[in-house]
Amino acid sequence: MTETLASMSRVRTTAFQGAELRLEAGSLGVVTVTSMEQGRAFVDALMGLAPPEEGEVRLLGQSIYDWPESRRLALLAEVGHAGGGLVSNLKVWENLCLPALFHQSATPDEVEQRLSEALNRLPNQDEWMQKRLFALPDTLSSYAVRMGSLIRCAVLRPRLLITEFLLDDLDGEALERLLAMLEWMRIQQPKLAVLLVHRGAIESGDSTLPRLRPDWMIHLEDPTP
Amino acid sequence: MRPAQTHVLGSIISFFQLTAGILVHALTHLDALRRRPVMEVTFKQIYFTGIQALLPASFAAVAIGLTMETQLRALLGSGIELNVKMLKLVVLREFAPLFTAFIVLGRSGAAIASELAAMKVQGEIRGLYLMGIDPGEYLLVPRVVGCAVAVPVLIFYFQAIVAGMGPALASMIVEIDLGPYYQALFSSFTVQELLLSVTKNTCFGLVIAATACSSGIYVPPSRIWIPQAAELAVMRGFILLLTTDVLFALLTL
Numbered sequence: 279m280t281e282t283l284a285s286m287s288r289v290r291t292t293a294f295q296g297a298e299l300r301l302e303a304g305s306l307g308v309v310t311v312t313s314m315e316q317g318r319a320f321v322d323a324l325m326g327l328a329p330p331e332e333g334e335v336r337l338l339g340q341s342i343y344d345w346p347e348s349r350r351l352a353l354l355a356e357v358g359h360a361g362g363g364l365v366s367n368l369k370v371w372e373n374l375c376l377p378a379l380f381h382q383s384a385t386p387d388e389v390e391q392r393l394s395e396a397l398n399r400l401p402n403q404d405e406w407m408q409k410r411l412f413a414l415p416d417t418l419s420s421y422a423v424r425m426g427s428l429i430r431c432a433v434l435r436p437r438l439l440i441t442e443f444l445l446d447d448l449d450g451e452a453l454e455r456l457l458a459m460l461e462w463m464r465i466q467q468p469k470l471a472v473l474l475v476h477r478g479a480i481e482s483g484d485s486t487l488p489r490l491r492p493d494w495m496i497h498l499e500d501p502t503p
Numbered sequence: 504m505r506p507a508q509t510h511v512l513g514s515i516i517s518f519f520q521l522t523a524g525i526l527v528h529a530l531t532h533l534d535a536l537r538r539r540p541v542m543e544v545t546f547k548q549i550y551f552t553g554i555q556a557l558l559p560a561s562f563a564a565v566a567i568g569l570t571m572e573t574q575l576r577a578l579l580g581s582g583i584e585l586n587v588k589m590l591k592l593v594v595l596r597e598f599a600p601l602f603t604a605f606i607v608l609g610r611s612g613a614a615i616a617s618e619l620a621a622m623k624v625q626g627e628i629r630g631l632y633l634m635g636i637d638p639g640e641y642l643l644v645p646r647v648v649g650c651a652v653a654v655p656v657l658i659f660y661f662q663a664i665v666a667g668m669g670p671a672l673a674s675m676i677v678e679i680d681l682g683p684y685y686q687a688l689f690s691s692f693t694v695q696e697l698l699l700s701v702t703k704n705t706c707f708g709l710v711i712a713a714t715a716c717s718s719g720i721y722v723p724p725s726r727i728w729i730p731q732a733a734e735l736a737v738m739r740g741f742i743l744l745l746t747t748d749v750l751f752a753l754l755t756l
Contacts (some may be wrong), residue, residue: 325633348637367618
């Protein structure tokens with residue numbers, strides 16, 4: 279029997295309405311939004327950071343607001359677009375290990391092992407392999423920051439991974455590598471559910487769509503005035 | 504009351520509430536220090552606040568020790584008892600802790616406030632939260648604990664240099680019989696005075712950290728507020744340190 283990790287039922291906020299979703303363990307979903315504000319409002323509602331005006335959000339069958347904050351956030355991980363959520367005054371490798379070490383979800387040796395496994399997935403010519411681990415995040419390109427935030431999640435191993443505009447404005451090799459890393463994470467963690475919040479409608483000509491192979495996809499509606 | 508006065512009063516009350524809230528949050532979440540990343544940040548904070556301030560503190564302590572000692576001699580004459588009393592009460596008990604706290608406030612207080620303000624403006628605090636990392640535990644506890652540990656130690660170091668090197672250097676300019684002077688100085692300290700001094704100095708560390716954190720973390724999310732956060736931290740810290748000093752002076756009357 280498949281486990282439902284998160285669900286939304288007729289959720290309405292000031293930024294969107296009618297959101298219905300059911301995210302099962304091991305699934306990959308795509309939510310298309312019309313603006314960054316709408317995407318952020320959706321992520322906030324799903325992670326229990328802002329209560330919706332209507333509807334219900336559940337995590338593992340329980341209302342998300344009934345979960346203790348620390349336990350709720352330990353199950354979820356969000357990869358933000360701006361800066362990828364990396365802390366600017368920590369070196370890149372410290373950023374990658376921080377959540378796993380903070381949650382004590384793995385020993386330092388295990389964290390090191392997971393980090394090296396994730397880095398080994400990248401080709402030698404990748405920016406990540408160019409001694410950037412000891413640099414500060416502001417020296418990284420937009421692609422490398424996004425890859426860094428994905429690797430950080432690969433080290434943390436959450437149950438549900440939500441990405442905010444991770445694939446937006448990227449194409450070619452950078453996009454391929456991010457998608458490959460996502461696929462690898464799903465293979466490593468068969469029960470990991472991934473939800474991509476994507477800006478703009480995904481049409482048949484969209485280059486990312488065939489690679490994503492979504493099990494389902496929802497499009498958020500703007501609220502009616 | 505006029506709207507402007509109400510606004511100013513409201514801002515002051517709000518600042519005190521936020522600062523006290525940060526202090527209470529940090530002191531009630533000390534178990535976060537068992538987490539390795541929190542402990543690492545705490546050690547870094549002790550290094551930045553304590554070790555890196557050693558050079559300016561040493562220079563200031565030598566200069567103040569020498570100046571005070573020669574001035575006291577010129578003012579009070581060569582009587583050991585009166586000189587020792589003045590050095591202890593004025594310089595070691597009042598001036599040295601305040602001066603060291605101002606050094607820390609100008610260095611670490613401003614740095615903490617601008618660092619936290621920049622993190623807030625860049626959305627990093629939200630990012631931490633969304634990775635399940637409590638910003639209160641990861642950002643506030645290490646800074647409060649780091650300052651509470653480093654400031655008393657730095658003040659003690661400052662006092663030791665003023666008391667130890669001040670008379671020694673001054674003896675090259677004015678006539679001081681160092682043996683009896685040191686003996687009279689060190690035998691005048693009591694355990695109660697030392698405990699009170701440690702308590703006051705720890706409070707100075709807590710005041711600096713809490714003021715800097717509240718000034719940095721509660722800024723509006725705009726870049727223009729990053730330098731202003733540092734300025735606010737220094738000014739607010741300056742006033743709160745003097746207020747704390749007055750309270751301790753009244754306690755020991």
